[in-house]
Amino acid sequence: MNGIDPALLIAALMVASTPILLAALGEMVVERAGVLNLGVEGMMIVGAVSGFIAAYGAGNAWAGFGAAILAGAALALIFGVLTQGLVSNQVATGLALTLFGLGLASLLGQGWVGLKGPGLGRMDLGPLADLPFLGRAVFRHDLVVYLSLGLVIVLNLFLFRSRAGLVLRSVGENAASAHALGYPVRAIRLAAIGFGGACAGLGGAYLSIVRVPQWSDGMTAGAGWIALAIVVFGAWRPGRVLVGAYLFGGISVLQLNLQAAGAELPIELLSASPYLVTILVLVLISRRRHRGGEAPADLGRPFHASA
Amino acid sequence: MIVLERRPAPSTAWQGLSPVLAVALTLVAGGLMFAALGNDPFAALRAIFWDPLFGEFAFFFRGQLLIKAAPLILIAVGLALGFRAGVWNIGAEGQYIVGALAGAAAGLAFYPADSRLILPMMIAAGAAGGIAWAMIPALLRVRFGTNEILVSLMLVYVAENLLASAAVGWLRNPDAVGFPGSRDLSRWGSSANPELIAGTGAHWGVAAALFAVVAAHVLLTRHITGFHIRLTGAAPRAAAFAGVNGGRLIVFCFAVSGGLAGMAGLFEVTGPAGQISIDFASGYGFTAIIVAFLGRLHPIGILLAGLLMALTYVGGDNAATSLGLPVAAISAFQGMLLFFLLAVDVLTHFRLRWRPRGVAA
Numbered sequence: 321m322n323g324i325d326p327a328l329l330i331a332a333l334m335v336a337s338t339p340i341l342l343a344a345l346g347e348m349v350v351e352r353a354g355v356l357n358l359g360v361e362g363m364m365i366v367g368a369v370s371g372f373i374a375a376y377g378a379g380n381a382w383a384g385f386g387a388a389i390l391a392g393a394a395l396a397l398i399f400g401v402l403t404q405g406l407v408s409n410q411v412a413t414g415l416a417l418t419l420f421g422l423g424l425a426s427l428l429g430q431g432w433v434g435l436k437g438p439g440l441g442r443m444d445l446g447p448l449a450d451l452p453f454l455g456r457a458v459f460r461h462d463l464v465v466y467l468s469l470g471l472v473i474v475l476n477l478f479l480f481r482s483r484a485g486l487v488l489r490s491v492g493e494n495a496a497s498a499h500a501l502g503y504p505v506r507a508i509r510l511a512a513i514g515f516g517g518a519c520a521g522l523g524g525a526y527l528s529i530v531r532v533p534q535w536s537d538g539m540t541a542g543a544g545w546i547a548l549a550i551v552v553f554g555a556w557r558p559g560r561v562l563v564g565a566y567l568f569g570g571i572s573v574l575q576l577n578l579q580a581a582g583a584e585l586p587i588e589l590l591s592a593s594p595y596l597v598t599i600l601v602l603v604l605i606s607r608r609r610h611r612g613g614e615a616p617a618d619l620g621r622p623f624h625a626s627a
Numbered sequence: 628m629i630v631l632e633r634r635p636a637p638s639t640a641w642q643g644l645s646p647v648l649a650v651a652l653t654l655v656a657g658g659l660m661f662a663a664l665g666n667d668p669f670a671a672l673r674a675i676f677w678d679p680l681f682g683e684f685a686f687f688f689r690g691q692l693l694i695k696a697a698p699l700i701l702i703a704v705g706l707a708l709g710f711r712a713g714v715w716n717i718g719a720e721g722q723y724i725v726g727a728l729a730g731a732a733a734g735l736a737f738y739p740a741d742s743r744l745i746l747p748m749m750i751a752a753g754a755a756g757g758i759a760w761a762m763i764p765a766l767l768r769v770r771f772g773t774n775e776i777l778v779s780l781m782l783v784y785v786a787e788n789l790l791a792s793a794a795v796g797w798l799r800n801p802d803a804v805g806f807p808g809s810r811d812l813s814r815w816g817s818s819a820n821p822e823l824i825a826g827t828g829a830h831w832g833v834a835a836a837l838f839a840v841v842a843a844h845v846l847l848t849r850h851i852t853g854f855h856i857r858l859t860g861a862a863p864r865a866a867a868f869a870g871v872n873g874g875r876l877i878v879f880c881f882a883v884s885g886g887l888a889g890m891a892g893l894f895e896v897t898g899p900a901g902q903i904s905i906d907f908a909s910g911y912g913f914t915a916i917i918v919a920f921l922g923r924l925h926p927i928g929i930l931l932a933g934l935l936m937a938l939t940y941v942g943g944d945n946a947a948t949s950l951g952l953p954v955a956a957i958s959a960f961q962g963m964l965l966f967f968l969l970a971v972d973v974l975t976h977f978r979l980r981w982r983p984r985g986v987a988a
Contacts, residue, residue: 358776398966406973407631411715411776413969415916420962426955427664537955542784549777588792595781599767606773624631 329573330457334465335531337569339364339523341468343547344554344561345475346519352479352556353512354492354618358414359399361544362421363517364524367392369429371525372437372535381440384529385464385522392521393514395421400513404506407624422538432535440464440530464526471519475558488512492616495623505623520544542595549598553605555614564601571597631977641975646921646928649968650935656967657960666952674949675942675957684945690828691941692934694899697832698723698891700933702915704839705884707924708846712856713863714880718764718779719888720912721786722757726889727896728793729756731809731903734818735798738810745817750831750893757889758882760786765881769874775881787908794905809903812896820898832894836933839887843926852879888912910958917965936961 343360350357367388375384399417402408440462448459479485491498491508499505527543528535546568554561575590583590658668679688702719709716716722730753734745764778793799798809812818820830847853859866859876867873891911900907918936922929943957 402966402970406970407977408969408972412710412920412965415717416962416965416969419913419917420959420966423955423958423960423962427953427959430953430955542781545777545780549774549781552774552777586792586796588788591791592785592788595784599763599773599778599781602773602777603767603771606767606771624633 327453327456329577331460332573332577333566333570334458334461335569336573337565338465338468339527339531340543340547340550340568341562341565342471342523342526343520343544344550344565345468345471345558346516346523347547348551348554348556348558348561349475349479349488349519350512350516351551351619352492352616353488353509354495354616354621354623355403355509355513356410356414356620357396357399357417357513357516358411358548359395359417359421359544360516360520360547361540361542362418362425363392363395363520364421364527364544364547365425365538365540366395366421366428367521367524368528368539369425369432369524369535371521372528373428373432375437375525375529376432376435379438381438381529384437385525388521388525389518390521392517392519392524394517396513396517396520397510399517400510403622404509404513407622410620410622418544426537429535429537433537434534437529437533437535439533462530464522464530469562472558472562479558489616492618495618495621499623499625505625509623520547523547546594546598549602552615553601555605556616568594568598628982630980630982631973632980634976634978637975642923645971645975646923646932646968649921649964649971652967652971653960653964656963660959660963661952661956664953664956666950671946671950671952674946674952675939678949679938679941679945686826688941688945690822690826691944692937693828693833694830694937695940696933696937697830697836698895698911699915699918699936700836700929701832701839701891701894702884702888702912703918703922703929703933704836704843704926705887706915707919707922707926707929708843708856709880709884710860710919711847711924712859712876712880714877715776716761716764716779716881716884717776717916718761718782718786718912719884719915720908720910721779721783722760722885722888723892723895723912724783724786724790724908725760725892726753726757726885727892727907728789728798728903729753729759729889730893731812731896732793732798734812734897735810737817738815740817742817746820746831746897749818749897750890753889753893754886755889757885757887757892759885760889761881761885762878765878765885769877775877783912790903790907791905794903794907798903800902807905811901813898813901818897820894830894830898832891832898835890835894837930840926840930847926852876856880888915914961917961920965921968 343364347357347360370391371384371388374387375381399413402413403410442460443463445459449455479489487503488508491503491505495505524540527539550561550564553564572594575593579587579590654672658672661671662668679685706716706719730749733752734749737745760782763782764775767773767778768775795807799807800810823829855871855876859871896903914936918929918932922932939957939961943954946952947954
């Protein structure tokens with residue numbers, strides 16, 4: 321395609337992928353603890369609106385990110401109390417969280433539509449930013465982009481190189497055994513759920529504060545659901561989740577560029593392409609998975625320590 | 628310390644009482660939310676739940692009630708069959724859109740013919756469209772084991788784009804210069820889905836919804852497929868040993884829920900909505916999930932839950948115009964209802980017991 325600069329494309333890809341990456345990393349930890357939270361979309365959009373309002377009010381993007389983290393975690397804890405404390409169905413409760421979150425966000429966001437937020441400056445990386453191609457592509461982003469990449473490394477170390485991560489995974493693989501060994505299954509799962517909510521909230525706020533950057537109703541447009549699909553695609557491993565998130569970010573950026581460049585394809589088909597590709601990838605993954613399970617064994621199963 | 632003790636069998640009393648308690652708790656929490664928004668909570672609750680039924684303009688609102696309840700009940704009855712068997716069709720909204728598109732396209736192919744056969748043909752096409760859209764996640768699940776929740780949900784966004792392309796492109800009214808949207812199907816005699824009894828709002832969709840409730844009840848209580856659905860939901864392993872074909876059951880549940888959602892879309896586009904337009908999708912497919920759970924996944928419960936949920940829509944509109952309550956407050960209110968319902972459900976399966984701390988179980 322003429323008129324599409326590859327360096328700018330990579331730069332846009334990284335920004336577009338960051339919200340999905342953050343939400344997917346959070347959900348990955350939740351699912352590693354054996355809990356399926358389908359409320360990612362709801363937590364993201366509440367994070368988006370509360371983050372935007374706080375950032376606008378304080379005139380500072382970081383106030384927004386902080387508020388979004390708290391809002392996402394608070395919402396996740398409703399889910400946590402219901403599923404862990406009251407042993408409710410995880411699928412139904414997650415759906416309730418999404419439906420409630422969408423309604424709450426649209427309620428909170430009234431009167432904030434179309435306003436311009438404070439924005440977030442890019443990090444000063446000195447000479448790196450002046451590198452010929454790489455500088456423009458990867459070294460001129462804001463701090464959150466690099467934080468999300470750092471989180472990939474931290475989570476990899478946590479899950480596979482630390483004792484706490486081992487305990488978390490054991491809770492997800494076999495909650496009854498972990499309980500028998502004396503680990504507090506419910507507390508660990510609650511902590512994971514809260515972390516997942518914080519990540520989803522932060523991802524949502526990145527959408528409304530940096531990526532777009534304004535608030536509009538329903539602006540997450542399924543990003544939370546795509547994040548759930550990416551966790552499956554990423555086989556519950558941080559590195560592969562990163563690949564998945566950047567792949568989907570790449571597709572959504574590419575289709576926007578194709579639309580702008582006036583490609584000979586219907587706009588609706590291009591807009592639907594990220595979702596179609598998600599379905600295609602899910603199918604390919606599930607074919608592969610038939611040979612051996614990668615999902616945490618106790619994923620989605622409620623745990624109640626019987627007396 | 629309060630501990631949960633599993634009941635040997637689910638309490639039948641709580642099964643019936645928990646939706647009532649959930650509604651009561653939601654009224655309290657909703658009232659607090661309305662108060663936080665700066666409205667008088669009692670005036671708001673009165674505007675939502677009392678005025679549409681018994682107020683000065685009740686004659687107008689009562690008709691609206693059935694118009695809103697019909698698609699919710701029609702979709703929820705189908706979804707509940709799947710939910711009972713552990714088959715999660717979350718994409719009813721997409722099947723609703725595609726059903727409306729398929730039915731409208733089939734009808735408009737004969738425009739401006741005058742025949743009584745056109746509306747029944749459109750209803751069949753609407754159901755077929757919904758079934759076709761639902762078969763994508765169902766067959767992928769059966770053939771490849773792909774997660775049906777994510778696929779059916781992704782297809783909602785694809786369907787929304789399909790709707791946009793229809794409204795501005797291939798189904799656009801050729802006589803309306805420059806305006807998006809199809810011909811007005813409610814004004815074309817052959818395709819119109821009119822009010823059958825004046826003042827009630829009852830159109831063919833209402834009749835279909837009532838029929839679906841009865842049929843689903845009979846299916847669940849009298850038919851072997853209904854037994855298989857209940858068995859699979861209660862004990863999947865036992866069902867497999869008993870020879871229940873899980874794949875066939877998934878396809879069946881998706882076909883029924885997709886077909887009903889498609890029909891709901893067709894009744895909407897030929898009646899209350901009137902035409903295919905960009906904003907045709909109204910979220911019925913998602914709200915129906917709440918209706919299905921509120922009705923305890925039971926057809927008759929769903930009938931009542933659908934009416935209650937329709938009342939929150941109609942009353943929410945009323946509160947929006949008379950009190951300036953944000954319309955979005957109603958969807959938050961509906962989400963809250965589902966939370967409370969799921970929370971109260973614990974009493975069905977568990978008993979709350981007081982046990983002093985430190986005593987070993």
